[in-house]
Each structure stands twice: as C-alpha cells, then as structure tokens.
Amino acid sequence: MKRKILGAVLLAVLLIQLIRPDRTAEPVDPLNDLIAVTKPSADVETILRTACYDCHSGQPRYPWYTNVAPLSWWLQHHINEGREHFDLSSWGKASVKKRDHKLEEAVEMVEGGEMPLPSYTWTHADARLSEAQRTTLVAYFSSLSSGTNADVPDRGSQEPGK
Numbered sequence: 001m002k003r004k005i006l007g008a009v010l011l012a013v014l015l016i017q018l019i020r021p022d023r024t025a026e027p028v029d030p031l032n033d034l035i036a037v038t039k040p041s042a043d044v045e046t047i048l049r050t051a052c053y054d055c056h057s058g059q060p061r062y063p064w065y066t067n068v069a070p071l072s073w074w075l076q077h078h079i080n081e082g083r084e085h086f087d088l089s090s091w092g093k094a095s096v097k098k099r100d101h102k103l104e105e106a107v108e109m110v111e112g113g114e115m116p117l118p119s120y121t122w123t124h125a126d127a128r129l130s131e132a133q134r135t136t137l138v139a140y141f142s143s144l145s146s147g148t149n150a151d152v153p154d155r156g157s158q159e160p161g162k
C-alpha cells in the first residue's frame with residue numbers, strides 16, 4: 001500500500017514538470033532600464049541587481065531549481081506580480097509623477113524591510129541587505145525623486161508597472 005502511494009506521488013511530481021510556466025516577457029529596452037537611465041554608483045547597481053532585479057525587471061536570473069514545478073509556478077507568479085507593480089526595466093517610460101510615487105513606496109519598503117521579499121532572501125543570501133546597504137539604497141531612491149532627477153527625461157506617461 002505504502003509503495004503504491006509513493007509511486008503515485010512520484011508520478012505526480014514527474015507529471016507536473018510538464019507544465020512549464022510562461023516566461024515570455026516584454027522585450028527589454030535598455031534605454032528605459034533604471035540602471036541605464038540613472039547611472040547609479042557601483043554599490044547601488046550591485047544591490048539593485050542582486051536584490052531587486054530578479055523580480056522587478058525583464059532580466060530575471062533563473063537558477064536550476066526555478067525549473068522545478070511547483071516551485072517554478074510560484075516563482076513566476078512572484079516575478080509577474082513584481083513586474084506588474086514595479087518594473088525597473090521600463091523606468092524611462094514612466095512619467096515623473098509615477099516615478100515619484102514608486103520611489104516613495106520603494107523607500108518605505110526598503111526601510112521597513114519588506115523588500116526584497118523575505119521568501120527570496122532565504123535562498124539568496126547575497127540579497128540580504130545590511131543596515132548600511134538599506135541606507136545606501138534609500139538614499140539613492142530618495143535622490144531620484146522629482147526636482148533632483150530633472151536630468152532624467154520624462155519620455156511618456158506609462159506606469160512603470162505597465
């Protein structure tokens with residue numbers, strides 16, 4: 001009996017691997033990418049790439065285990081949701097007003113320790129931000145809010161999430 005149940009479970013685990021999450025993303029326009037547009041310091045760039053870009057950009061890294069269902073579905077859901085709310089790959093397309101709003105939220109989330117998502121930092125030790133890194137990131141986001149980022153052209157009215 002036990003062996004039958006085990007067999008059924010193994011078969012189910014194998015079968016769900018056939019259902020692949022849809023990873024097609026909009027093509028990334030490098031001109032609109034936050035890092036390309038704002039040219040942050042190397043420190044900030046590293047923090048953004050290791051702690052935010054996997055979920056908030058069109059360039060997520062997919063380590064091997066992200067191919068294993070059902071984890072793959074759950075992770076893709078996070079990436080889709082992350083991009084929908086805050087897409088750093090389309091920063092340049094966002095209006096200054098939208099940017100300001102997102103920057104405010106980013107400051108709050110980083111200060112409050114809500115981002116990067118804790119479920120992500122369990123497996124990505126390099127994305128666990130130290131106090132100093134949080135301060136650096138918050139200072140960077142704050143420095144981008146309107147008035148100070150006048151040199152970043154406003155190239156449209158699209159939401160960064162869209």
Ligand code: HEC
Nearest residue numbers: 051052055078081082085086102105106109115116117120
């Ligand atoms: C593991 C994926 C993941 C990582 C890594 C991550 N986020 Fe998020 N983020 C999400 C998801 C999912 C949401 C939307 C749901 C929510 O608010 O929990 C979100 C929401 C946000 C929002 C809110 C946007 C809105 O309109 O509500 C901001 C701002 C944000 N993240 C900033 C960041 C920053 C800055 C980093 C890096 C320090 C980061 N996130 C890292 C997944 C992630």
